[in-house]
Each structure stands twice: as structure tokens, then as C-alpha cells.
Amino acid sequence: MAELLAIYNEHAGSAGDDARNAALRTLRDGGADVVEAPAGQKDLDEMLDACPGRDVVVLGGDGTLHVVVATLHRRGELGERTVGLVPLGTGNDFARGTKTPLDPAEAARIVLAGRPRPLDLMVDDEGGVVVNVVHLGIGAEASEQATPLKPVLGRIAYSVGALLAGVRSPGWRLRVTVDGRRLDGGRKVLMVGLGNGITIGGGTPLTPRARPDDGMADVVVSLATGPLNRLVYALHLRRGTHPTLRDVVTVRGREVTVQGEPVPVNADGELTGHVGRRRWTVVPGAWRMFA
CATH class of the missing domain: 2.60.200.40 (Tumour Suppressor Smad4)
Structure with a gap:
């Protein structure tokens, strides 16, 4: 059974609760054990500490994905946790470039399929x-x-x-x-x-x-x-x-x-x-x- 930490920002992007709930329902119906972590309710580090080893699913846009990847990079956990993306933002540019479906349920099914793809990261001289x-x-x-x-x-x-x-x-x-x-x-x-x-x-x-x-x-x-x-x-x-x-x-x-x-x-x-x-x-x- 996949163990996932679903991170989302309740106040970001243009998607509503229905889209987010559709993705979460698809993940759970597919047999995943999902812990929900609304960003802002708790510190992201605290969420990750509470769920060691779980892969992360970002339900949001480019900004939320950026924050999650940056945090995992800072913590030295990018190599330990695979990241999934359900694009619920305004622009969803990274999703478009990686051909991630914009439909929440479809994107959740890709996470359930569990096929990790190695991707590059640009790191600046200030740690960003x-x-x-x-x-x-x-x-x-x-x-x-x-x-x-x-x-x-x-x-x-x-x-x-x-x-x-x-x-x-x-x-x-x-x-x-x-x-x-x-x-x-x-x-x-x-x-x-x-x-x-x-x-x-x-x-x-x-x-x-x-x-x-x-x-x-x-x-x-x-x-x-x-x-x-x-x-x-x-x-x-x-x-x-x-x-x-x-x-x-x-x-x-x-x-x-x-x-x-x-x-x-x-x-x-x-x-x-x-x-x-x-x-x-x-x-x-x-x-x-x-x-």
C-alpha cells in the first residue's frame, strides 16, 4: 500500500475544494494510505517530521510545488521521497511541461501507478x-x-x-x-x-x-x-x-x-x-x- 503525505495550500490557486477532494478520493479508492497536510495549518517541516519516509503529493500549483521541493532539498530528503503532482494552481506551468494531466483524478491515478522519473533541479548560490x-x-x-x-x-x-x-x-x-x-x-x-x-x-x-x-x-x-x-x-x-x-x-x-x-x-x-x-x-x- 502506498503511503502518501498530501500537501496543499487552502488559500492558493483557482481550484476549489471539489477538485482537491476528487483527487484525494481517487488516491484512497486506489488503495493509498493518505495523510492530509494543509499548508499553513502546521509548519511544513513539522508535517514531514510527523510522516517520515512517506512520498509527498502536492495538490496545488507551481508555487506550492516549489516550496515542497525546496524544503525537501534543504532537509536532504529529495533522494528519499518521490513527489507527486495534482495541478490545482492558476498557471500549472510545470504540469504542462511534463504533460501531467490537469484533471485532478487523472493526475492522482499517475501517482497511484508509482513510476518515478528522475528530474533536474536548478540551485542558486543563495540556496534557492x-x-x-x-x-x-x-x-x-x-x-x-x-x-x-x-x-x-x-x-x-x-x-x-x-x-x-x-x-x-x-x-x-x-x-x-x-x-x-x-x-x-x-x-x-x-x-x-x-x-x-x-x-x-x-x-x-x-x-x-x-x-x-x-x-x-x-x-x-x-x-x-x-x-x-x-x-x-x-x-x-x-x-x-x-x-x-x-x-x-x-x-x-x-x-x-x-x-x-x-x-x-x-x-x-x-x-x-x-x-x-x-x-x-x-x-x-x-x-x-x-x-
């Missing part, structure tokens, strides 16, 4: 982790604009936030290096994206060729800082054709460093403030997910 995508610049600025709009507009808030940021942002002076190679050419940078997954903001394919298990980060650097160029970039970004633009650089690598003017950062859908320097390193096969 990235499960899906981290991006800096205009995309993170758009997220800042979208955050207060999400409760009312849902996924549409991302588009409104992107529009507001696109009108206002002049770009940042940043030095971007991948495995020692500089990519910015001394020009202002509009956006930097590092993808383990593919999409951000509920389906925008920032790093369309990324794979979460190839030991590499897909890196996108946009130098499209002029008003018209910003608009062209935004239109192509939504379709995933931005790598074809002349002022967009795409490479793959294992270590990425960004430094320069303080720039907003969004990791797995969560805003982490403005930074002047940050380095990310890919750790291949750092965790396992039911897939």
Missing part, C-alpha cells in the same frame, strides 16, 4: 531552487503587475501585467554568462529566462525546447529594448517563436550567472525580489516525480 523556470527582467516585472489582479482576473492577469510592464520597462544593464560565455554583448537586457520546464504565466513558452531531465538549462536572453522591438518580442514570446528573432540569444548550459543592475526575479511563479547578482547551477536527476 528552481523546479520549472526562473526569469529576470520584464517577465518578473509583469508578474509584479499581475499579482494584485490574479484574484479577480485569474490567468488573464498575466496578460494585463505583461502589457503594463511592456509599456514601462527600458531594460537593465546586465552581464549574462552561460558556462563562462557572455551573451548580452554589452547591450541592455529586456529579459533572461532559464528553463528546466517550458512555460511561464499559465502557458507562455519561454524556453520551448527545454527538457526537465537532460542535465541542462535552456537559456533565453532578449535584447529587444526598443519600443517596437519590445512589442515584436512580446507577440513572438506568446507563440514561442521568439528564438527566431535577431535580438534574442538562446543557448543551453549547466551554469548561468547574471549580474548588474538590480533586476526583479521570478522563480517558479514566485517573486523573490530584486537582485544584483545570482548564479544558478543545474543538478541532474536531483529529485524524482511520479510521471
Whole structure:
């Protein structure tokens, strides 16, 4: 019998109690012994301490998955517990990139099947982790604009936030290096994206060729800082054709460093403030997910 710890945030995402209960019912009907752990009711470390050795099922979105994986990484338990995902968030970008079903019962059945898939993790020099995508610049600025709009507009808030940021942002002076190679050419940078997954903001394919298990980060650097160029970039970004633009650089690598003017950062859908320097390193096969 599978022994699972089901972690969810009662106040996050757009899915209601019915969807969460459908997933939990599917897990229990499939023979799993499930302990429910509403995040916020107790400290996550306390929940994990109370259920040693249990695999973890995240019933939530990218933010909840990020917190759980980051906590397991900090505790040194990523190699001991396999993680399942029932996507109940607003964007569900990591689920889309790994082809995890968005239907709660279907996703729960994948957990019951019990087939662990090794996945990569990006770890930064401050101890933070990235499960899906981290991006800096205009995309993170758009997220800042979208955050207060999400409760009312849902996924549409991302588009409104992107529009507001696109009108206002002049770009940042940043030095971007991948495995020692500089990519910015001394020009202002509009956006930097590092993808383990593919999409951000509920389906925008920032790093369309990324794979979460190839030991590499897909890196996108946009130098499209002029008003018209910003608009062209935004239109192509939504379709995933931005790598074809002349002022967009795409490479793959294992270590990425960004430094320069303080720039907003969004990791797995969560805003982490403005930074002047940050380095990310890919750790291949750092965790396992039911897939």
C-alpha cells in the first residue's frame, strides 16, 4: 500500500475544494494510505517530521510545488521521497511541461501507478531552487503587475501585467554568462529566462525546447529594448517563436550567472525580489516525480 503525505495550500490557486477532494478520493479508492497536510495549518517541516519516509503529493500549483521541493532539498530528503503532482494552481506551468494531466483524478491515478522519473533541479548560490523556470527582467516585472489582479482576473492577469510592464520597462544593464560565455554583448537586457520546464504565466513558452531531465538549462536572453522591438518580442514570446528573432540569444548550459543592475526575479511563479547578482547551477536527476 502506498503511503502518501498530501500537501496543499487552502488559500492558493483557482481550484476549489471539489477538485482537491476528487483527487484525494481517487488516491484512497486506489488503495493509498493518505495523510492530509494543509499548508499553513502546521509548519511544513513539522508535517514531514510527523510522516517520515512517506512520498509527498502536492495538490496545488507551481508555487506550492516549489516550496515542497525546496524544503525537501534543504532537509536532504529529495533522494528519499518521490513527489507527486495534482495541478490545482492558476498557471500549472510545470504540469504542462511534463504533460501531467490537469484533471485532478487523472493526475492522482499517475501517482497511484508509482513510476518515478528522475528530474533536474536548478540551485542558486543563495540556496534557492528552481523546479520549472526562473526569469529576470520584464517577465518578473509583469508578474509584479499581475499579482494584485490574479484574484479577480485569474490567468488573464498575466496578460494585463505583461502589457503594463511592456509599456514601462527600458531594460537593465546586465552581464549574462552561460558556462563562462557572455551573451548580452554589452547591450541592455529586456529579459533572461532559464528553463528546466517550458512555460511561464499559465502557458507562455519561454524556453520551448527545454527538457526537465537532460542535465541542462535552456537559456533565453532578449535584447529587444526598443519600443517596437519590445512589442515584436512580446507577440513572438506568446507563440514561442521568439528564438527566431535577431535580438534574442538562446543557448543551453549547466551554469548561468547574471549580474548588474538590480533586476526583479521570478522563480517558479514566485517573486523573490530584486537582485544584483545570482548564479544558478543545474543538478541532474536531483529529485524524482511520479510521471
